[in-house]
Amino acid sequence: MIEAPAPLPPAATGLRGQARWRGLAGNRLMAAGGLMAALIVIVALLAPLIAPLPGDADTATHPFLVLHPPSARHWFGTDQVGRDVFSRVLYGARVSPLIAAAVLVFACAIGIPLGICAGYFGGWLDEVIMRVTDIFLAFPPLLLALAFAAVLPASLTSLTIAIGITWWPWYTRLIRGQAASVAGRAYIESCRALGIPRRRIILRHILPNSITPLIVQVSLDVGGVILTASALSFLGLGAQDPTPDWGLMVSEGESYFTTAWWVVTFPGIAILLTAFAFNLLGDGLRDLLDPRRDLLR
């Protein structure tokens, strides 16, 4: 028997090709992430029922309960105006994923049509669209969102628009690459030769075949959008009081942090766990559907 160092789990191929075992581990990751994400969504949906003091997530204040440490009555303690942090954290689960969903829908709504046009029609339209995306992509994501959010009046809507504007170029790029390669395939030529109307070709052939990497990217991006949104809210550019946005809660509690650690800690953990869950999910999905893709955007 040959003595061997740590062997790889059984691989499907020999000298040529790559070990496919990554798929196995990916499934576990995805399951864990999916479970956590599902839990968070359930919490968000059931918040009005689970939260002990739902009014605290809204305009209620309790001047005599200011900055109480965690106790049996207030599991996460109370904040600087006496609101129950636990209830607010629970309600916050409704805010972040919602923003993420809105942003991603917005980005897809702009990015997919533009990308398909650029990829299918090619030529000068493609060039123009690509240069425009190049320019948007020249900015790190948070920066452009920051700039837009700073010039718009602070609100959740502005936040969504600001982040959405920064996000669509990635998707345009992605779809365009896919659409271009699909459009170049022989069977599309035959479709055209058969006289099938352009719209039909695009909707029934180009679009469905280009969409898979986008699905992977979107799932990977949920965590990123949540972090960006909470960062902008932390800076005061997004959610405003009394919205129970996690980022906002952290910034509100910052001044009291050294004496009342709970106001900052629990919302932050919520952000971390949510981003973590969706990142795990996205990662696992990527391993499953599109393992060759770049880890970079």
Place this chain on the structure above:
Amino acid sequence: MIVYVARRLALAVVVVAGVIALTFVVARVVPGDPAATWAGPHASAAQLAAARRFLGLDRPPAAQLLAYFAGILTGNWGVSIHTHQPVLSDIGTAAPASLELVSAALIMAIAAGIPLGLVSARWPGRSLDHAIRAGSILGVSMPIFWMALILQLVFAQRLRLLPAAGEYSSGLLFTHPLARHTGFDVIDALITGNWPMLGSTLSHLALPAVVVAAYPAGLITRLVRAQVLDTIGETHVQMIRALGFPERAVFGRFAMKLAWNPVAAAVALVFGYSLVNTFLVESIFDWPGLGSYTAASVSSLDTPAILGVTLFIALVYVAANLIVDIIQAGLDPRIRLR
């Protein structure tokens, strides 16, 4: 190689022109009247008109865009409403501190990320691999501002291991004043042999840098792991093994060589990203860099300053990508031979 560099440079110039135009557009999206903000709430009509003329708002948009372009290229990036200083000089003062922070963070991230990624790829599927993978995903999921607060509380306040804020102990300003040459404190202290100052700046740099390093470290670890695993099944790696090379050379030298390229690309991408991340931690650590400047500009709605910083960082980002593209072409001959 020269041809490749020239091509990339030309493309970068086009992108920069577009970036400047975009910031101009953003500036014009501002609701409200910049002239009114500039002149103040009690301005008379004549003062408003003067402000308007001063800010160039009375000319047609095309002319304004050209003037903006001309201004940017000649160094006139507008004047900060808050500090009343030229934005460019404000940036010049604040930038080195942020660049220092990001550089330190990236060095940490690379120093941690590459070995961790290699270890992960070497024994995939084992518990160490899972732990490293989970850790790296945790790193990229971290809300930076929160991590900054937590670390500051734990290490600075409670454990008293590291300083809480500032670039260096202010007391040292009197006993060991720091001569400024480059504007970068650590480098200045190093080249002037100012050891107490060097120690102080490094210890003050530690916490903020670790916070900013979390995301890049996670990214680089995952990247190295994926790249090495991708190549490890390929024929050329088997050939290296068949020639008798030990596993650590197979991974360390041969598989890693192919990974440097994407790692370099990641570092460029993440440089700009981290530069913006500093916005979130600088005010927490009293770090006098672009982040604090921007945070102050945001709270006072100082549009020229915000846009100036945006433009600056975008330009840094374009430059970083350009440099990395060139380095990549140098590292991987396939790119320039294409």
Place this chain on the structure above:
Amino acid sequence: MRLQVSELTVRFGTRQVAHIGDFSLGEAEIVGLAGESGSGKSMTTLAILGLAHTVGATVTGSIRLDGTELTSMSQRELRDVRGRRIAAIFQSPAMAFSPVFKVGSVVLRALRLHGMTRAEAAEAAARALRQVLLPTGLLDRYPAQLSGGQLQRVAIAIAIALRAEILLADEPTSALDVTVQAEVLDVLRDLRDRQGMSVLFISHDLAVVAELCDRVAIMHDGRIVEQGPATQVLSAPRHSYTAGLLAAVPSIRDSAHR
């Protein structure tokens, strides 16, 4: 016999992919291992080199090199054998060289790994390249700049420079043009005649095997169904599978008669 294989079994988990009951390789001879793709031929190379575990396979049985049992050696001991005593070349030469290293870099590093000094390595590499009819300047190039045939000859040159006793050639000409193929085959014959090397020539191309090999073993479904002198096996096959393989080989002579 330089290399003696007996009861060698290669498994992926519980699935057996190859079983070689009795096979040997002598000095100065080219032995062909022929069969369809997927018959388990390639695993033989990895198994002999002790690298089967890198693709997740386990190996049992005996592989003796000049009397020494390879299967009981540690990885460290095997590393001394690899390249130095048993060399290997692979099917796709363009894929066998890392695209980001200069060809010479790999060659010289391999030589120095096995104990040569920088000067000795440079000298040995130059001599080996001359023997395979390649200019030494080739070492400064990247794999993308060389042809498949040239790369394959560089791989063989490494074996020559290290004075390997055995060369395992895994489908070395399958990815090459017929004319380039001929060059590589010439080099292999040269190895046998001038160097006294034992060459294991793995291929699915019976025509090439017939042309090149002294002895041949036919593999089917992971087992050797027939082996013996090439002329005998290929002209008067005893096993039905061999006969079937031979019948499937198109011959220029046949088509000329039509």
